[in-house]
Amino acid sequence: MSAVLEQFSPGTLVTARGRDWVVQPESSVGVLRLRPFGGSEEDIVTLVPALEFEQLKAATFAYPDALQPGTHDAARLLNDALKLKLRNGAGPFRSFGNIAVEPRAYQLAPLLMALRLPIVRLLIADDVGVGKTIEAGLIARELLDRGEISRMAVLCPPHLVDQWQQELSERFQLQAVALTASSVSKLEKNLPHGVTLFDQYPYVVVSLDYIKSERHREHFLSIAPELIIVDEAHTCASSGQGKQLRFELLKRLVANTERHMLLLTATPHSGDETAFYNLLSLLKPEFAELQVLGAKTDSPLRKELALHFIQRRRKDIEEWQDTSVFPRRLTAEITYKLTGRWGTFFDTVQEYCVELAKRTEQQEAGAHLIWYVTLALLRCVASSPAAAEKALTTRLQGSAADLQALADEETVLDGTADDLSGTDIEPAAQLEDIAYLQLLIEEAQKLAGAKDDPKLKTLIQHVELLLNDGLRPVIFCRYIATAHYVAEHLQQHFKKATVDAITGEYTPEEREVRVSQLSEAALPILVATDCLSEGINLQHTFTAVVHYDLAWNPTRHEQREGRVDRFGQKSPTVRTTILYGEDNPVDGFVLNVILRKAEAIRKELGVMVPMPANERSINQALIKAALMKRSQTARQPELNLGFADEPMQNMEVEWQDAIAKAKKSNTVFAQVGLHPQEVLPEWEKQQQLLGDESDVARFVGGALHRIGTPLEMLGNQVLKLLPEHLPQTLRERLKDEGMEKATKISFQYPPTNGCHYIHRSHPLVALLADHLLEGAFNDAKPLAARCAATITEQVEVVTTLYLLRLRHQLSVTRKGVTRQMMAEETVALALQGRSQPQWLADADANLLLSATPSDNLSREASSREITLALDYLRHNTAILNQLGKDRAQSLLDDHTRVRKITQQRGRGLRIEDVGQTKVQACLPVDVMGVYVLLPDSL
Template structure:
């Protein structure tokens, strides 16, 4: 037999059973899956080593003894539909995803498929779903055979988040590559091997990989497809940022490498950084500022194919319901009184005095100023944070490293979130600090904190209104201070604290555990303000500490105000001290202006504050004013910064007008979306099948107020063991909606529960003989006959599994993919037109109106089985038509690849007849 007979999709017989040949086979070694088995049952056989010869096989026809009633026929239809992982339809990857994306989230996918190579900047607003959009592209390119390996580059604190998202939602199993894990991974490799060639899928810390030595190694072994999260940090100026830019620039040197960049803030107010970012898509885009006329229009048109940016209001045109909550904001003030006011004044006096005392000594100026800023931040946060900062002595080396301190004091870049909740060193050997330490420690241990009192009252109100809030603090000591003070304050409310002291796994586990509580309050530092989804368990944010960076506020609120938040309203509360001049200055000059710009523009514009000069000038003005010093020069600088910020906002507005994505409209996307759902099954199909399959196997779904309870222990032993290997035991709470109800797991078509149930029913129905399947409730049967009020003449429905070979010739490389499709063909008579696809499948849905007599049923089934043979040509023609439709779909959404290659689709005949059902008209 020639090698082509063993191409993907071929049926063979070996080891006493039938198998389907999968992608990854060669003439000597076959990668195979049982005809009735699942992806997990796949194995390899070496043809020359088999004791029995490998032979061509055909799929067995239904046996008239394999009787099925209406319920079993529906289960067989749905099990076949939901078991396919290499589905047809416009997209190859939808059979592998565990999320049902919204139609608007398909826009980046369709844009990517029209590019070759894929070079895309996704700049959607916070919470719209950029991770899902990037994951869809990765899954699709893998399943089309366009790529074999991928890497995600992201800030270190997002590595675990990306690993979890890819595994849970897209069935991609990456390896985390960080400073902590790289050495361990490299130890198991041969000297000449790279992590990135040995591990096909990786999630890589940008901080780990950006150094010159590691960058060179990564570029040498880099995968064909790279996702870059927080891409704006790779084009911005600042310490260490040029290394990131050089890394990405090196990636784009390859003319075939696919690159998808993600950011919610492409316009940082820095024109050079923005166009440097666009230049990573195509070097020509860096010329946009200098071009005019037709050349500029041409560049803008080209860029619109590579750049998608949408705000939440832009999603309204998709008419998919209310996808995002309404955010209600509120400001709360507290007034420091008594001992708290005296302590705060004493700290301000101390800070003003040492800044003034520095004189002309530049090093001492820097030392004193960093110390005062650190101390002011901690004192404004809590007495506990103040005490911790005062007790911590800063070394000269630490002060000299202003870059490191800058981020910790000033709420620096997003990639510093894991370690900047530690209180910065404020202490020196100054004897004047000893009295302040005593005061701070005394206040940390006593009641009456005015700031804490306001928080407690506000949380009481939020809880009474049914909200589950997250309280964000700046420092670890403050978070634990609040945890101690609030624990037990609210009846039947669970309070938990999460900080950067814990690993990302520990943080996630703690959040999930807290989510199991009926009512909850989470106290967290900014280690949770980015890359962690909290919308399933929380719906309000309280900023206990003002951030000096307005972007942090949006990041915090974006944890609950995002796609998947079920509450129609989320709340955000900003707390600040009425008699705290530092809070007042930051609020008026930075935060309110940032909010005003965002409201007017629709997108945030970061503060144009390179080196945090604005914040330093602002706080020096506060301290000098307290000491009675002149403010004129500082106020002039503040006015200059105000003008720079307005200029940055105007540029961002202009850029948004010029570059906002407007090419793909709902009418361009929705037809592809509906085709895909029909091909792989949607949420309603999953819910119907899961309930009926569990009932068939001895369990069932118990409806709850929201969601369902699924007892698994009563299932057959083999099913129980398979589910147990997937971590599903006992009685589990599930929901078919996304996001799921509280404490429920979200179950989609590729969830292990659905996969195991579908594969079990198919294996028992298709893989057992009639004798073996006797009295087996999991054997559904393959032939049936009933009376239906929906038909007016005798109708035969043949349930089919079609197998196609999709061959691509791209850049001199040929690949053959197996594509499978669950469909049906129906006919009423020799002259009547055929009923195909979705319409034929739908004929099985209506419940029977009666059960015909046994002899009528048996005769109808025998006649239908004979018709399968006489109409074999029509079945083959239908399979050929579906192959051509598949080719048309494939080409339509991947048109760019036609420029460097070609596609063809071959139907593998005969089609697999899974079931045969006769519907008889009702006789009145």
């Protein structure tokens, strides 16, 4: 049996059951995995040679038939079909044939860093919206396609589970299952007896809250996969109830020194020193010692950290020769005044709050938390009449536990929450069951609408301007009642628009469906709470963000805007607007003391620094200051709120301390990883080998034109595909892919809203390539002929184009284990002249693929010229064999280069830890097409 595998090693051709096959890497002794020659990955079969009626034989690929010439445009079409079908492409990366995204060059830097590590341990701390999910997905897919892992798990907060599952499926062809408290029971019902979820599903996305529990944690640790991706990793490193369990879980996972770990976060250092070094220790326990070393940037440990830590800000991306990655963010502020009945109502509630708080604090020991309750109520009043009514109507029991809950920073101060779904509920604020509260409730009900609500009126005016400029706005509110209130009145005013309010009332799945439905509207307006500030990407549909309610935590504002202003945004500009009351003390405090301070720091350092985690005494003093003052003067550039000196001084000290820590972190730890000059050549080479967006567009358009179903141009990079006019076999296969009816498509990422993005691994591309190649090999009159002779003005002497497919066998040995892989590539060679032929450079050969005919040639003359070109190959097979060997060496050089170990030598790593790669050409080379170009002067 071993002779069978040795004879038919991966990449070789065999004949079985009346057709030719390519042996796949998954083959083993006595069992072969075979892909039909010209077929796709979906056509792979498993075959046991010993059970076959006819013995397997080595096969060679037949030359083109000179008696069946076609036209020269078939050369480019056939070349594109062969190139775009490649899934195990040659070149420096194994995975790019299996991804459905066109990554930017800067997103390859983490991948190259990962490939230079024997065991991948990376902290990817790029800015919000840069594309950490894509960067992690590229690494995961590459490790899988290199055979270094077979299973993986993504651990993330609950609200990100669905997004991760979708990203892995749509972008990386990885069908992962979501494991949450609600989904597990359904999945377990369909499991075979004695099989666990982690046995059944190789790719899982797991809620951190689900897996950290004692019931599930131990089992997961016992069978955890070779690769773990942790999103929002900073939430697993800080102290606090529940978070400590997460950290302990990760510590035990990284204890296995063979396990690959990817940690993702946009805020690696949030001001908590201990949490930051906890995070670094998950890469390598020794990195925790950096806390003691401080600013010693030349320490060996600090230099080693640079191999595992990449952090880039938006401005760092500018050097990557791609100015179109991110939109330009235009910011503005709009204001309203507390006038009329609404101003009177606000003053009345404020006086009620302050007097009640003072009285309670004087009468009851330890009742200082009452100030948090009054702040919560006043924030509701400042938000909307609907939120005020809800808060005043909900009874608050005056227990210590209730007060403590309101004092929690995630409830009142908008602290960073791991799960945002429950933080948009209006707090209970009814403290005394008196008739006076009923009057306030009735007054709040009367204020609804733009007539008596100046805040709503200002919003409507601003949204009208945004819509007139062709923008699609997202309006973020603090509370559920406010979101519904705003959505209702916007819908009444903008009758042609489609308005929806999405809040924490809905499950993550329901939110995603509602966003998807809204994105199909011609004029969408989305009103949302902070449940959407993480987890669902909005950049494909929306182009403006309005902060209807100010968030106490500046990080929350960045998260909101980052849903729209991020990688994949098609608009060149994104508008963000802050709406605030110019004489509202709460808005004034948040704006001047927190948001503007945070923005000034961000401009200075280039990163967002979270609001300092103040002591409760400072918070209480600041809250008192915010509640006790109401500016009655006209609008000023900055409100003088008259805060007490001591709390403001303490607050300033806290801010300065946070700035100092951030500067220290930037100086000692921040680095941008690999530079463009190291990555861009690899990126450009991979695009040449596998094809880019322009190749996909040219191939699909040309193939459909040949078939007789050309695309319709709708403008702005949007085309229409009409499947009903395709041959029946193609119609049926496209129907299985959900493309049964007329479909809008785009070849550019991000696609225009409502369009299918057609990338190289999209089913449409694969189906068209299969259809053309099948016909080229089997039909008497193929759409993409394998040979042609053409008269053209683009050559001065007879020039022959040979279209070749090369197969290579890769063997990677690491720690005594050898893995077999296969790589394929399509190459166009050009031979100039016949008496003294000269081989042209690759670039010149590729240009000749698009040569334009200038005159006709008879069929007999075409066959004669093609025969001469084929005869040359038959008498010079050594040239093709040498080409195969040279390309195999080039592939080995690619793999060696991206996996170079010069940076790791001297750090205790052995060559065998990194692995050794061998590449062998599978000969003979396959001659796919022969195209003769004759000069027009003959």
